Amino acid sequence: MDMLSLIIIILIPISLLFLLLPFLRLLILLSTACTTSKRRRNKSSAAAAAAPLPPGSMGYPYVGETFQLYSDNPINFFADRQNKYGPIFKTHILGCPCIMVSSPEAAKFVLVTKAALFKPTFPASKERMLGPQAIFFQQGDYHARLRRLLLRAFMPEATRGKVAGIEHLAVSALSSWDGHTINTYQQMKIYAFNVALLSIFGKDEMSSCIIEELKQCYYTLEKGYNSMPINLPGTLFHKSMKARQQLGQIVADILSSRRRKGNVEASDLLASFMDSKEALTDAQIADNIIGVIFAARDTTASVLTWILKYLAENPNLLKAVTEEQMEIIKCKEGAEDKALTWADTKRMPFTCRVIQETMRVASILSFTFREAVEDVEYQGYLIPKGWKVLPLFRNIHHCADNFSDPEKFDPSRFELPPKPNTFMPFGSGTHACPGNELAKLEMLVLLHHLTTKYRWSLSGSETGIQFGPFALPRDGLPIRLSRKANAN
Numbered sequence: 001m002d003m004l005s006l007i008i009i010i011l012i013p014i015s016l017l018f019l020l021l022p023f024l025r026l027l028i029l030l031s032t033a034c035t036t037s038k039r040r041r042n043k044s045s046a047a048a049a050a051a052p053l054p055p056g057s058m059g060y061p062y063v064g065e066t067f068q069l070y071s072d073n074p075i076n077f078f079a080d081r082q083n084k085y086g087p088i089f090k091t092h093i094l095g096c097p098c099i100m101v102s103s104p105e106a107a108k109f110v111l112v113t114k115a116a117l118f119k120p121t122f123p124a125s126k127e128r129m130l131g132p133q134a135i136f137f138q139q140g141d142y143h144a145r146l147r148r149l150l151l152r153a154f155m156p157e158a159t160r161g162k163v164a165g166i167e168h169l170a171v172s173a174l175s176s177w178d179g180h181t182i183n184t185y186q187q188m189k190i191y192a193f194n195v196a197l198l199s200i201f202g203k204d205e206m207s208s209c210i211i212e213e214l215k216q217c218y219y220t221l222e223k224g225y226n227s228m229p230i231n232l233p234g235t236l237f238h239k240s241m242k243a244r245q246q247l248g249q250i251v252a253d254i255l256s257s258r259r260r261k262g263n264v265e266a267s268d269l270l271a272s273f274m275d276s277k278e279a280l281t282d283a284q285i286a287d288n289i290i291g292v293i294f295a296a297r298d299t300t301a302s303v304l305t306w307i308l309k310y311l312a313e314n315p316n317l318l319k320a321v322t323e324e325q326m327e328i329i330k331c332k333e334g335a336e337d338k339a340l341t342w343a344d345t346k347r348m349p350f351t352c353r354v355i356q357e358t359m360r361v362a363s364i365l366s367f368t369f370r371e372a373v374e375d376v377e378y379q380g381y382l383i384p385k386g387w388k389v390l391p392l393f394r395n396i397h398h399c400a401d402n403f404s405d406p407e408k409f410d411p412s413r414f415e416l417p418p419k420p421n422t423f424m425p426f427g428s429g430t431h432a433c434p435g436n437e438l439a440k441l442e443m444l445v446l447l448h449h450l451t452t453k454y455r456w457s458l459s460g461s462e463t464g465i466q467f468g469p470f471a472l473p474r475d476g477l478p479i480r481l482s483r484k485a486n487a488n
């Protein structure tokens with residue numbers, strides 16, 4: 001929490017509030033996240049008589065099991081309860097009554113088969129920061145229209161044209177790390193940010209001052225993501241909201257300049273959003289561009305960070321990845337153009353399996369949130385209207401029924417396709433990740449140059465996971481990286 005927020009809270013009846021400070025913080029977060037669900041709970045209680053609620057504990061009044069969630073780590077919290085109550089259980093966290101589901105069938109029910117009954121839900125402060133018209137918060141026709149536009153820009157046919165631009169970003173990122181100890185996660189965030197901007201605005205815009213200005217504003221915005229939503233001058237939240245306004249203006253300026261130039265042939269996301277037939281307003285475009293940056297950056301950076309950790313810890317796997325990547329270089333010996341191509345990225349099956357296994361083991365998005373829009377019965381249990389429903393991706397990925405010896409890092413398990421609905425690193429159903437092809441491509445391109453030209457060693461002594469909010473190796477995985485002597 002920033003200083004000013006703290007002062008504001010302490011100034012009002014000092015002694016009492018001081019004692020209740022952690023509780024107060026929680027209340028503020030909750031009141032923004034869950035105002036509607038409480039109203040609805042009463043209405044749905046009559047229907048609750050029809051079918052029982054799933055097993056589980058609702059914890060203490062109001063705070064529920066929130067303290068248990070934070071005093072443990074989320075992984076143990078959910079795993080313990082699954083062991084105790086089975087694959088569908090209730091709890092009460094962050095002020096919201098919740099149903100957790102951890103079987104592939106239940107996740108499919110919530111995300112795919114009955115997706116219309118479970119709407120996406122986020123804290124109101126997140127919605128204000130990203131923009132209320134961003135795709136994450138939508139359902140129905142407007143959501144379908146946004147998805148069409150996003151998929152048009154990120155489907156394989158569009159993504160294949162981005163290989164050269166991404167390769168350029170990967171090569172320059174790696175050479176800037178050469179000879180240094182770096183915080184892997186922070187550096188991967190910069191790389192993933194650049195790739196996202198390239199695919200949104202195209203390569204011509206990348207070197208412009210306005211993109212630099214956009215980056216600086218975005219850095220200010222993200223500092224407030226997890227702050228208390230107190231919009232008073234001096235607070236982090238206020239600074240973030242100001243940066244958010246500026247970002248809207250920057251996107252509006254880029255839109256005007258694109259309209260002046262009449263660059264309608266472009267295959268980037270901006271061009272897709274600007275398609276006159278789809279008639280998005282400038283505000284809708286800005287909300288979704290900021291939303292895509294938010295969705296694309298920390299996720300991809302976290303997965304890349306885990307890959308570097310797992311490869312460093314498994315020299316045999318690193319050797320196999322390096323050999324596969326060297327094979328691609330060898331095939332280009334004597335050729336004039338040695339640039340990586342889309343076809344090359346299709347000849348990296350082992351590296352792909354390492355990425356898949358990393359996404360399974362690390363499960364950086366441990367779960368997602370939905371809210372029941374009406375009372376729903378599932379396997380004889382009631383999911384009441386207004387309750388949050390959390391499909392637990394991590395539990396599904398770490399269940400021995402779905403993946404044998406689940407704690408072992410073993411890419412070979414992906415030589416056969418996983419059982420249906422057991423592997424969901426990119427989600428599933430109507431809100432599944434539209435950026436998955438781009439994410440895979442940028443990881444493959446970076447790994448190609450990393451493994452063939454560089455070596456790295458872990459320089460932190462700390463092991464373990466931190467959540468920020470995605471699961472990450474502790475301290476962002478400090479590594480020392482240097483160029484191989486024989487690399488050309």
Ligand code: HEM
Nearest residue numbers: 135136295296299300303368425426427431433434435439
């Ligand atoms: C390895 C990296 C990534 C992972 C693990 C990931 C994971 C996910 C997941 C699990 C969801 C579904 C969330 C839910 O159902 O509530 C999602 C949605 C989304 N992702 Fe990704 N993502 C990644 C990279 C990207 C990239 C690179 C982009 C854009 C270029 C992107 C854009 C989006 C968008 C816009 C949504 C919302 C879709 C909707 O609501 O319809 N993601 N992502």
